[in-house]
Amino acid sequence: PVNLQKSEVPSNFLINQFSYSIELRQAMAEIYEENQRYLESCNIYEQLKDADPKNKKAHLGLGVCYQGQALFDKALKSYLQAVVSDPSDPEGKIKAGLLYLQTEKYQEAINQFKGALEINPRYPRINYLIGKALLAKGDSYQALQSALEERKLNPNLVDSYLLAAESYSSTQQYSKCATEYQQAIRLGASGSDTYVKMARCNRQSGSLDVAENIL
Secondary structure, three states: OOOOOHHHOOOHHHHHHOHHHHHHHHHHHHHHHHOOOHHHHHHHHHHHHHHOOOOHHHHHHHHHHHHHOOOHHHHHHHHHHHHHHOOOOOHHHHHHHHHHHHOOOHHHHHHHHHHHHHHOOOOOOHHHHHHHHHHHHOOHHHHHHHHHHHHHHOOOOHHHHHHHHHHHHHOOOHHHHHHHHHHHHHOOOOOHHHHHHHHHHHHHOOOHHHHHHHO
16 A cells, blocks of 8 residues: 655655656556546646656646646646657647647647647547547538548548538538448447437438438
């Protein structure tokens, strides 16, 4: 058992001296983070960051913990610090983009996702995330193009079909919308919500019997 009371943690000197302390604390911070105990997790990540200002994992972890507490400015700063710590890793930009998406700053989200795409053009789901932001911004056509770009790279990714379906629905192309939902279900999309949306698209395309059967 490890007592992680703040008053009993080792100093930064001890953290730097013993690698096991860094690994242990990283693991404990991640456990707290996964259990949404953000305050405890933040305390440990702060210690790791102070011991090593270039610790990318600490910056990313801090961002997640701050975001979980709705401290969005601090979260964004931590994500961008992670980018500075390792410019070759797109994760910091992706998390910053997701934060902007959550706070409905869609163009800023798109800019971050595109920056991540420049770092690694084949990173899974970045085109999909660009499309999500575009659709939220009201650009259905470009959102569909992003969904199709994602599909080229990851043809079995359910998300690209769901995004395409939403894009077709927003432009009233209901038959195509229903087909995309059908493909998503074939690839493993679960949950009654997907079936309801597919039924709605069938109904709006005039296929009432099909819609009823789906429901």
